Amino acid sequence: MIRKFFCIMLSALFTFCFFTATSADDLKTDSMEPLGVASVDPYTSDQFFISKDILVRASSFSLSPSLSISSPSTGTIKVVARAHTSIVVDKIGFSSLHIQRWNGSTWVTVASWYNQYKTNSISFAFTGNASGANSGSFYRAICTFYAENSGETDSVTVTTSYITCK
Numbered sequence: 001m002i003r004k005f006f007c008i009m010l011s012a013l014f015t016f017c018f019f020t021a022t023s024a025d026d027l028k029t030d031s032m033e034p035l036g037v038a039s040v041d042p043y044t045s046d047q048f049f050i051s052k053d054i055l056v057r058a059s060s061f062s063l064s065p066s067l068s069i070s071s072p073s074t075g076t077i078k079v080v081a082r083a084h085t086s087i088v089v090d091k092i093g094f095s096s097l098h099i100q101r102w103n104g105s106t107w108v109t110v111a112s113w114y115n116q117y118k119t120n121s122i123s124f125a126f127t128g129n130a131s132g133a134n135s136g137s138f139y140r141a142i143c144t145f146y147a148e149n150s151g152e153t154d155s156v157t158v159t160t161s162y163i164t165c166k
Contacts, residue, residue, distance in 0.1 A: 034102035044070040045160040059154040062086040065145040089149035093117025102138040
């Protein structure tokens with residue numbers, strides 16, 4: 001009887017320890033830094049990532065995107081999107097640009113711009129600001145750039161490294 005009681009108590013203790021450890025790990029995962037790559041400078045992105053394979057892109061012009069995100073002042077996020085092509089094209093710009101905040105488990109869009117472009121140009125530049133950002137929160141930008149010329153289209157999606165809002 002004592003042996004059975006001891007086995008039941010030991011089993012209960014192991015079960016309690018297992019579920020406690022699992023719960024602590026789950027909480028730790030949600031509070032960890034975001035998915036992605038942190039910027040070297042915590043308030044300004046230092047790189048972007050192309051999520052579409054460049055080698056698959058085959059157009060008569062070369063689309064070169066540039067995207068950065070920064071926190072120039074407390075509660076403010078600034079994003080700068082630029083694109084260049086090797087020749088003058090009919091349209092150059094982006095179809096969507098999003099600023100996203102890490103909520104502890106996923107990226108949530110907090111500001112967006114759509115269909116910004118320039119016609120008959122070799123370059124494009126856009127600057128957007130989002131005020132009311134949460135100080136200490138992590139932010140990143142995602143932009144889908146495109147260029148069109150004589151019915152030919154090239155597009156690429158770029159994601160910045162993440163920063164911390166001042």
